[in-house]
Amino acid sequence: MSSRVVKYAVIGVGGHGVNRHIVPLLSIPNVKLVAIADINKPRCEEVASKYNTKCYTDYVDMISKEEVDAVSIVTPTGLHATIAIDVLKSGVHVLVDKPLGANLNEVVNVVKTANKMNKKVMVGYWSRFSPALQYAVEVYKNGLLGEPYYAYGFLIRRRGIPGSPTFIDKKLSGGKGALLDIGCYIIDNLLTATGFRKPLSVTGAVYTKFGNIADEVRFNWGAWDSSKFELEDFATGFIRFEGGLTMAFEVAWAANVSHVGEVGYMRVLGDRGGIEARGNEAMKDVSFHSRSENYLYDAKPVLRSANMAQEMLKSFICSIIEDREPPVTGYQSIILHSIIDAVYTSSNMGREVKIVLPEI
């Protein structure tokens, strides 16, 4: 990195804003945390005092008063796009924690604004910095899968409906449940491992089976009012891509499965080799399966350990300093959200829906 210092601010300093943005930022050279913004004044002041920075309760005020080059946006999802567009319009680069917006329309508007303002937009999928996923990408790019024809994955919690309004209040969550909140990870992982091909059609279904049950078991993720729960807690989808690849996924905040915690799994099948990976939102373990002349064989890479949140932030800072495209692009989120939106539409209509990617 050059010696240029990027002046940085974080908008939304709840759990994730502190643990996955402020804390990893502090040990990255070339970055100075100049301010934070959060509508929760006591929380904002507490975090500002702990990390020796300035606190604002209005991010617009912060951007106008402070000299800021870049921000992380770590507010509830329903606010991501509005805040990102405001900040981009002020000429500031943005790292938006996942997902980039609540729907495709919002995502397109953020990407268009970034292009117009010639500012960077990166999406905070820390899962992209998983060495296991990066190995899967290397295998794919080196042609070791041959032609990938099928990808499958799931991200399932047995009982993990989040109790916090950030995730289940319809306005804050963007009006969507498990599919948008954690489905975005497994779909992003699968798209990453298969090169973000162009989706053609989607068949999907979403269900609410646990969140609206008054005496449902609450398990470590907080309580919620079941009479007001209106979001999906399970979703499945089947996607066809240009070139013949198909993809299927399952995602659940709650399901009657054997494991208790959040478990993620993915496989990509090609005609020369296959990848299997396990983890949660981020893959932690990966293996490659193929054949030699006379044998079937399995390979397991020795993976480095990684501070994924920090690598994510570093790559964003580098993309600003070196003026290059960030590694997790807005355009990739257009593909991702075209799929997510189509799952809801398909579920409502009870049939397959075609995808036409918007012009950018």
Ligand SMILES: NC(=O)c1ccc[n+]([C@@H]2O[C@H](COP(=O)([O-])OP(=O)(O)OC[C@H]3O[C@@H](n4cnc5c(N)ncnc54)[C@H](O)[C@@H]3O)[C@@H](O)[C@H]2O)c1
């Ligand atoms: N990448 C991950 O693994 C991961 C994990 C958890 C959460 N997240 C994402 O991070 C975001 C926040 O999640 P969290 O768990 O930190 O939630 P949280 O509820 O702990 O924090 C959200 C914070 O945003 C603040 N806020 C709300 N409106 C605001 C506004 N207009 N301006 C400034 N601040 C505002 C709230 O006061 C709160 O402090 C969500 O979009 C979520 O999807 C990502």
